[in-house]
Amino acid sequence: MPAEIIGADGPTPVLHDPHVAIVVQKRDFIDRVVAATGARRTDARPIIEATLAQLGMVLSAGHTLAVPPLGRARINLERDARGGDVITLRLRRRAPPPA
Structure with a gap:
């Protein structure tokens, strides 16, 4: 239950971080995509890496x-x-x- 601060307008909830960030490494990400698609890892890996590289280039370009x-x-x-x-x-x- 979140903490509350009692003010003139009644209790106000204090929001905290809902959870600690969980980092998904590239290896785990590729494993998840392979599991979701049923593709072979050797086929999926270069496609996923190229997709991630393109996402990075598009965002770095400011688009x-x-x-x-x-x-x-x-x-x-x-x-x-x-x-x-x-x-x-x-x-x-x-x-x-x-x-």
């Missing part, structure tokens, strides 16, 4: 990326930091259809 079902990604902030670009994205996804 908005509209790729359903991922969503629409646009650059919110971009800066250079210690030998690499730092790109902050805003990703808008459609709500899943009701069950």
Whole structure:
């Protein structure tokens, strides 16, 4: 249950991070795609790597990326930091259809 701050307008919920970020490494990502498609790993891996490279190039060029079902990604902030670009994205996804 989230903590509350009692103010003049009544209790106000204090929002905390809902969870710690879980990092999915490229190897695990490829395994998930292979499992979802049933493709052979040797066939899927170069296609997935090329797709990820193209996503990176499009975003580095400053373009908005509209790729359903991922969503629409646009650059919110971009800066250079210690030998690499730092790109902050805003990703808008459609709500899943009701069950």
